[in-house]
Structure formats: C-alpha cells, structure tokens
Amino acid sequence: MKYLEDIGSYFLMLxxxxxxxxxxxxxxxxxxxxxxxxIIGSLGIVAFISFFVGGVVxxxxxxxxxxxxxxxxxxxxxxxxxxxxEFSPTFISIIMAGKVGSFITSSIGxxxxxxxxxxxxxxxxxSLNYLxxxxxxxxxxxxxxxxxSMFLGVMGGWIAGVYGGFTSSAAFIAGVQEDFIPYQLFYAxxxxxxxAFILATVPSWQGFYMKGGALEVGKASTxxxxxxxxxxxxxxxxxxQLLLSS
Amino acid sequence: MIKVEDVHKSFGSEKxxxxxxxxxxxxxxxxxxxxxxxGKTVLLKCLIGLFKPEKGKIFYGENAIQDMDDEQQRKLRExxxxxxxGGALFDSMTIEENVMFPLRMFTKxxxxxxxxxxxxxxxxxxxxxxxxxxxxxxxxGMQKRVSIARAIVNKPKFLFCDEPNSGLDPKTATLIxxxxxxxxxxxxxxxxxxxxxxxxVMEIGEKVVLLKDGKLVWQGTNQDIFKTDNExxxxxxxxxxxxxxxxxxxxxxx
Numbered sequence: 001m002k003y004l005e006d007i008g009s010y011f012l013m014l015x016x017x018x019x020x021x022x023x024x025x026x027x028x029x030x031x032x033x034x035x036x037x038x039i040i041g042s043l044g045i046v047a048f049i050s051f052f053v054g055g056v057v058x059x060x061x062x063x064x065x066x067x068x069x070x071x072x073x074x075x076x077x078x079x080x081x082x083x084x085x086e087f088s089p090t091f092i093s094i095i096m097a098g099k100v101g102s103f104i105t106s107s108i109g110x111x112x113x114x115x116x117x118x119x120x121x122x123x124x125x126x127s128l129n130y131l132x133x134x135x136x137x138x139x140x141x142x143x144x145x146x147x148x149s150m151f152l153g154v155m156g157g158w159i160a161g162v163y164g165g166f167t168s169s170a171a172f173i174a175g176v177q178e179d180f181i182p183y184q185l186f187y188a189x190x191x192x193x194x195x196a197f198i199l200a201t202v203p204s205w206q207g208f209y210m211k212g213g214a215l216e217v218g219k220a221s222t223x224x225x226x227x228x229x230x231x232x233x234x235x236x237x238x239x240x241q242l243l244l245s246s
Numbered sequence: 247m248i249k250v251e252d253v254h255k256s257f258g259s260e261k262x263x264x265x266x267x268x269x270x271x272x273x274x275x276x277x278x279x280x281x282x283x284x285g286k287t288v289l290l291k292c293l294i295g296l297f298k299p300e301k302g303k304i305f306y307g308e309n310a311i312q313d314m315d316d317e318q319q320r321k322l323r324e325x326x327x328x329x330x331x332g333g334a335l336f337d338s339m340t341i342e343e344n345v346m347f348p349l350r351m352f353t354k355x356x357x358x359x360x361x362x363x364x365x366x367x368x369x370x371x372x373x374x375x376x377x378x379x380x381x382x383x384x385x386x387g388m389q390k391r392v393s394i395a396r397a398i399v400n401k402p403k404f405l406f407c408d409e410p411n412s413g414l415d416p417k418t419a420t421l422i423x424x425x426x427x428x429x430x431x432x433x434x435x436x437x438x439x440x441x442x443x444x445x446x447v448m449e450i451g452e453k454v455v456l457l458k459d460g461k462l463v464w465q466g467t468n469q470d471i472f473k474t475d476n477e478x479x480x481x482x483x484x485x486x487x488x489x490x491x492x493x494x495x496x497x498x499x500x
Contacts, residue, residue, distance in 0.1 A: 020316070023351055115334040122294050122406075123348060124323030 010205050017133050017201075020126040027134060034138035038100050042145060045099060046092055050083075050149040053091075054156030057082045062166035072167040076175025079157030088149040089188045090236050093195040096142075097228035101203040104135060105224035108207030109217040117208070132204040142196035143189050150188075191239045195232050202228045247272050248293065248404065248436055253302035255288055262288045263299070264460040275430050275437045275450045277468075279482065280457035286440045287408060289457065293438060294326060294406055295319060306404070324352050327397030327435075329407040329426075333389040335381040341368070341392050342377035348400040367395040371425060387418035391425070398429055405430065407439040411446060423449045444489060447471065456482060 021027070061078040108131055111117050120127040154176060161167040167175075206224040210216055248270040255263040262285045270276040278286045291297040293304055295311055303310040306322055314322065328334075335344050342364055349360045368374060371391040381389055390410060397405055407426060411419030427450040430437040439446065447454055451468030456479055463478040464471070471479055484490050 020320070026350060110337070114332055114337075115330040116336055118296060119328065119330060119334040119336075121296060122323060122326060122328045123351065124320040124326075125351060 009209060010201070013128060013132070013205050013208065014201065016126065016128040017136070018129070020129060022125060022130045022133075026130075030130070030134035031137050034134045035141055037103070038135065038138050039141050039145060042096060042099060043148065045095070046145055046149050047152050049095060050088065050092065050152040051156035053087055054079060054083055054153030055160030057087070057153075058157035058161040058172075059164060059166065062161060062164075071175075072171040073175030073178060075161050075167045076154075076157070076172035077178050078175075079161070079172075080154055080176045080180075083153035083157070084150050084188055085184060088146050088153055089192045089195065090232065092146060092149050093192070093199065093232050094229050096145075096199055097203075097232060098225050100139075100199055101224050101228045102221040104200070104203035105207040105210075105221045106217055108132075108204055109210045109220045112208065112210055113213055113217060128208065131208070132201065135204060136197065136200040139196040139200040140193070142199070143192045146189070146192045187239070187243045190243065191236060194235050194239060198228060198231050198235065202231060247307065248438070249305040250289075250293070251303045251305070253289070253292055253299045253304065255285075255292055255297060255299045262460050263292070265302070266457070266460075266462050267302075268455050268462055268465060270436055270438050271453055272436045273431065273434045274452040275427050275439055276453045276455065277447060277451045278438065278440045278455050278457060279442060279447060279451075281442065281482065281485075284457040285460040286442070286457055290406060290408055290438065290440045294328060295323065324348075324400065325403040327400070327402035327405045329390070329393045329397050329405070329410050331409045331412055333381065333386075333393040335389055335392055335396070337381055340378050340380055341373075341384070344381070344392060345395045345399050347396065352400060363399060364395075367399045368392075370398075370429075371395045387414050387422065390414065390418075390422050394422070394425060394429065398433065401433065403435055405435050405437040407437070407441075409441055409443075410439060411441070411443055416445070419443065419445065420449065426450060427452075444483060444486060447483075458482075 022030075058075050058079045061075045065072075065074060108117075111131070117127050117131070120130055158169070158172050158176075161172050162169045203224040206220045206227070207217075210220040250266055250268050250270075253263055253266045254261070266285075266289060278289060280286050288297060292299050298312075303312055305311075309318070311319065311322065335341075336347065339347070342361070345364045345367060346360050349355055349363060353360075355363070364377070365374075368377070371394050373388060373391045373395065376384060376388065376392075381392070384392070394410075405426070410426060411422050414422065423446050426437060426439060429435075439450070441447070447468050449468075451471070454464075454466060454468055454471055455462060456464040456471075458478050464474065464476045466474065471483055474480065
C-alpha cells in the first residue's frame with residue numbers, strides 16, 4: 001500500500017513541477033547553476049571511470065581470445081559495443097545515481113529540514129518548480145556527458161589494446177568501424193534521456209518528501225541511490241526489450 | 247486584521263486544534279503562547295496556509311483563505327513575511343541575496359534599487375557590512391535579524407514569527423523581540439508571534455492568546471495575564487522557578 005502511495009505522490013510531484021512557473025530570469029540563473037553542479041561537476045569522475053573501464057574491456061576481450069582464427073579487430077568491436085550499448089548509458093548512470101542523485105536528495109532534504117522549503121511556500125513560490133524543474137532541464141544535457149564517456153571509453157580501449165601489445169592500432173580502429181548500426185546509437189541515447197529524467201526526479205522526490213532531521217537526510221540519500229539504480233536497471237531492461245528485440 | 251473562526255486540525259486520529267476562535271489585531275504584536283505540544287505552531291502553519299484546517303475559516307480582512315483560488319492565495323502570500331524558528335535562510339545565497347530574494351521574485355525593480363532597499367532593511371535590523379557573508383558564517387542572532395530583514399523587505403502586511411528567540415541568549419532574545427515590536431508599529435502590520443518565552447510575553451505581548459491541548463483557554467494583554475484568575479494562564483505564567491519566586495514575594499507582600 002505504501003508503495004502505491006509513493007508512486008502516486010511521485011506523479012503528483014511531477015504535475016506540480018510543471019505547474020505554476022517561477023520567474024524566468026530566476027529560473028534561467030538556477031538552470032545554469034544546476035548545469036554547473038550536476039553536469040560540469042560530474043565530467044571528471046565520468047572521464048576517469050570511462051577511460052579505465054574502456055581499457056579493461058579491451059584487455060579482458062584480448063585475454064579471452066584464445067582461438068587464433070578470431071581476428072584482432074574483435075577487440076575494437078567488443079569495446080565499442082560494450083561501451084556504447086551498456087557501459088556508458090547504463091553503468092555511468094548508476095554511478096551518477098550515487099554522485100548526482102545523493103547530492104540532489106541531500107540538498108533538497110537539508111532544505112526541508114531547515115524549513116527553507118516552507119519559506120519558499122510561504123512566499124507563494126511553487127517550491128517544486130523552483131527546485132526540481134531546473135534539475136530536469138540541466139539533466140537534459142546529460143547525453144553530452146555520455147558522448148564524452150563513450151569517446152573516452154573507446155579511446156581507453158584503444159590505448160590499452162595498442163600500448164599493451166594486444167592489437168595493432170589499425171586492427172582496433174577497423175573493429176570499431178565494423179558492422180556499425182546507427183540505430184544502436186539512437187537506442188543508447190533514447191535510454192540516456194530516460195535515465196536522465198529518473199536521475200533528476202527520483203532523488204528530488206526522496207529529498208522533498210523526507211521527514212525528520214539530519215539522520216533522515218542520510219537515510220533518504222541512501223534510499224535515493226537504491227531506488228534510482230533499481231529504476232534505471234528496470235527501465236534499461238524494458239527499453240532494450242522494446243527497442244532491440246524484433 | 248486576521249480572524250480565526252472555529253479552526254480544527256488533526257493529524258491522523260490525533261486532534262491538534264480543537265476549535266480555535268480569535269482575532270489578531272493590526273498594528274499590534276499578537277502572541278500565541280502555550281506549552282510544547284499545545285498546537286501553537288500548527289495554528290501558525292494554518293494561518294500561513296502551510297496546513298489546511300479540516301473545519302473553520304481564517305479571514306485575512308474580509309476574505310477567507312479557504313475560499314481564495316490559487317492566484318488569490320499567491321497574491322496574499324506576497325503580503326506575508328515569515329520568520330522561521332531556525333531562520334530558514336538559503337544556505338547557497340549570501341546575506342544580500344537572501345534578503346533580496348522576495349524582491350527578485352515579486353518585483354520588477356532594477357538591481358540598484360533592490361540593493362538600496364536591501365541595505366535599508368539590513369540597516370534597520372542593525373546588520374550592516376555583512377552583505378557578502380553566507381548564513382553559515384554569521385551567528386544565530388544575526389541569522390534571525392537577516393530573516394527579519396528578508397521578511398520585511400517587500401513591505402508585507404502580515405508578519406509571522408515562529409519562536410523568534412529560541413536558541414538565543416537572553417540579551418539577543420530581547421533585542422529580537424524589541425525589533426519585532428518596533429517593526430510592527432513602524433510598518434503598521436499585523437504581527438503574530440508563536441512563543442513559550444514569558445520574557446517575550448512581558449516585553450511585546452500586546453495581545454496574548456494562550457493555547458492548551460489544542461484549545462484557546464485564555465486571551466488578553468501582557469498586563470492582564472499577571473492579574474487573571476484563570477487557572478490555565480496562572481499555571482503557565484508561574485511554571486518557571488523565577489516567576490514562582492516572584493509570585494511568592496507578591497503574595498507575601500499582599
């Protein structure tokens with residue numbers, strides 16, 4: 001029953017987010033601030049993880065190719081497919097659920113605890129629009145993070161493959177270009193947009209409707225990570241089933 | 247003036263307010279007092295529209311807040327200033343930005359005009375040269391003063407204060423109380439203060455409303471409360487050791 005109430009309250013929150021809008025000049029300022037906090041602030045960790053995981057994928061693929069008739073280009077092909085289809089859109093989103101999701105929940109939760117949200121409401125401001133809408137808009141730039149992650153992941157694979165002595169540069173690049181299906185990019189970016197929406201709204205809901213004090217802010221942040229991850233994984237499965245299975 | 251008519255509020259099966267009827271006068275500091283759990287803050291939150299009463303009405307002038315549509319309620323809230331117990335300043339903004347916030351949201355003033363008004367109200371609350379500091383960098387008393395400045399910057403008609411001197415030393419608490427009263431008279435606004443501090447009652451209680459277990463048990467001025475025979479009022483006033491001793495001395499002198 002509680003789950004049903006929570007789902008209902010999540011959708012009611014979404015309705016209020018797109019209700020009575022905050023003054024445009026204020027909203028513009030908030031959107032730029034959120035882009036800086038949520039998008040620009042995440043580039044470092046995303047770049048670091050993507051580069052090294054891309055490298056590990058290439059090495060793992062190379063080390064598991066025991067049959068001599070399998071061409072070296074498979075390393076580039078496997079790296080590209082792993083990074084573009086799953087690693088960058090899905091697993092970077094899980095990492096973002098920890099980084100960005102916890103940040104959103106704890107910042108909104110702290111505002112709830114210290115009555116800052118009540119202060120907004122008393123002033124006649126739609127607090128959900130003021131707090132959550134700029135985060136949704138900022139996270140619509142999330143696919144740019146994923147583009148960077150994809151590029152660095154493949155580049156990490158190329159460096160690890162070539163400089164680790166597992167393949168030649170030409171073979172790796174040929175593998176990256178092999179059997180390229182543009183629709184798979186559409187699939188990857190479609191799910192990235194869905195994950196971005198989940199990343200913006202689920203942690204916001206957790207923070208906005210939390211009750212209690214500082215300890216509960218911590219608990220809400222943990223719940224936020226768990227539920228955002230669960231929803232991303234579930235959405236990933238559903239989208240994959242709908243878009244890739246014929 | 248704010249008129250409260252038979253307001254009831256419950257949370258689940260627990261009845262918090264059980265039919266409160268009273269009036270809060272314009273140009274006066276109206277105090278809602280009572281022990282913890284008596285329903286003071288719930289009544290305040292009903293007054294400002296954060297809680298909706300199940301029964302009863304709250305009138306701002308001639309209009310009941312319950313009968314107003316969303317736009318009318320939004321307009322009304324622009325006329326409300328609120329001082330929260332913890333200050334409720336926005337952590338990510340400087341003092342200047344905090345005080346300027348209602349102006350940015352609700353007016354079309356130029357930045358220079360807004361800054362001038364902010365400096366004016368910060369001066370009024372005796373807090374100059376702190377514009378660029380963040381709330382975490384100033385003391386609790388200063389935060390309360392910033393919060394008062396933010397509440398009055400847009401020239402409200404109604405000022406609500408939730409335990410304005412909680413967590414402050416007696417001297418700073420007196421300063422805050424005096425400031426609230428001065429601002430009330432200066433702007434001729436309706437001020438409602440929730441407190442359980444008897445010093446506040448003595449200093450600024452031009453009208454005092456005493457709640458007990460969600461019911462209004464006594465109302466009058468700060469002078470009346472020391473003379474009344476009402477048992478609940480007497481019990482509340484003389485619940486502290488200091489006031490008990492004063493009472494004993496008074497009775498001996500009689």
